Amino acid sequence: MAFGAFASTEAPAVEQAPRRKSRVVLFLLLPGILYLLLFFAVPLVSLALTSLQQPSLTGDIGSYDYAFNWQNYVVVIERYGPHILRSFGYAVTATVFALLFSYPLAYFIGVTLRPYRLLQGLALVLVIAPFFISFLLRTLAWKQILADEGPVVSFLQALQLMPADAQITGTAFSVIFGLTYNFIPFMVLPIYTSLERLDLRYVEAGADLYASPATTFRKVTLPLSAPGIISGVLLTFIPAAGDYINASRDFLGSTDTAMIGNVIEANFLVLQNYPAAAALSFILMSVILVLISFYVRRSGTEDLV
């Protein structure tokens, strides 16, 4: 099931005799599949072609001709190398922080609260609550809380834990902080789903065999929740690597924190340098695809959706 995040039931697929009504299947599948081909697959092809374009001979800004100009990739890697590395660096760091933050919380909801169904449901509502308020506004709220004249900086400066001229917003720290915060629900939910199903008798068996709680955790709980961890890591890493809100100058970042998403946006929507934007998108996509292919190989295609 898709990253194990949305699966609430584990009922085995009902194996039915293949009905030979191919027209019905076609009627059910075709509209949606055509839609996805037209608005998901074709755009990726379009992006690939765009990434190889060269400037039009007429010299107009934003006008390009089809070509096989793979030099575009060399140019963007040279020009935006730091942004690309920064994106993956920030995304990896945020994913690690989100995992460390979320695992105990998912354990609390999935195991400790298990006997209290209503409390468990309400705790899950609290975890997904950020989804119900605008992504942009909650990021702006952090910007204002962490701002120079905001409560956190004032407090830290009063305690002399922070130099008077130091800032939080606009730094790598605040961008990673924002990425971590914004994708926490994506980490908590799949880990919770794994731990919810964890049979506690295995844990008891560990204790009965005189394993310390730490050993039981390492040898029993952690391996059994690994599918949730993997799903959570992907669900956090993918949007974090492509995000450009947190790193944007008007939100938690500055020009020094621009990520790959920021340069794709700037090249596409502002500079009208479509080939550069397309090439950068493809570089991002290929890294994600490598990660995804490991995941698909492990879980098989049938359980993807």
Place this chain on the structure above:
Amino acid sequence: MTRGFGRYALIVYSVIAFTFILIPIVYTIVFSFNDARRTNIIWRGFTLDNWLNVCQSQGVCEAFGTSILVGVVATVLATVLGTMIAIALVRYRFRFRKATTLLLFLPMATPEVVLGAGLAAEFLTAGVQKGVGTIILAHTMFCISFVVVTVRARIESLDPALEEAGRDLYGSPAQVFWHITFPLLIPGIMAAALLSFALSFDDFIITNFNAGPAVTLPRYIYTAAARGIPPEANVVASAVFIAAIVIVIVVQVSSAARRKRLAAL
């Protein structure tokens, strides 16, 4: 099992973690009551004016209306297309099944910036004028997969005996579907529609690439962020938040009550 000290430490940690998660939400709601004139950054005192005159601020309500329009149309389209695919996936075997699941999975695994730039490149090549229409096309695309996942889980959890009973009573396949299967799927379809609407309503990145001159609520906030967000934007977001939370909690509590009733039988 968590025992003694470990258990208390976990409880304390979780309370702190929940508080942390809620901080920016509480902040946003509190600042919807701020008596700020234009830039809503510093607390200037409590007022209800923002709530009473939401539409006074230039563009907030128009953007909200556009977001609702886009969300509703995209949700309807994605729910219909996605539900049909989900039924086909569970109930029929067909060729290209692997390719189909991959095609459904990849949009969920592709970064939004790539989806947005790809569609924008396509619209550019095809010479399509960007606007509300292109936003709807984009939103429908990324919602379909989530609908399939949600509805499929529901179909798989259905008790096949119910449909068998319908067939035993000489129901035609169409009758069995419309009188038994479909009504049982409605909760799953509703959940899928709500998820789609939520995804569409809060989407910024894909929208920004394909909006042209159209302004949705997240786009309005993004543009306003540079010069300061008017408190009316906080009002709209807070109202949506409160409505969503009330719906979710009512559903939670009522399903808990139903479980209790069923357990008592």
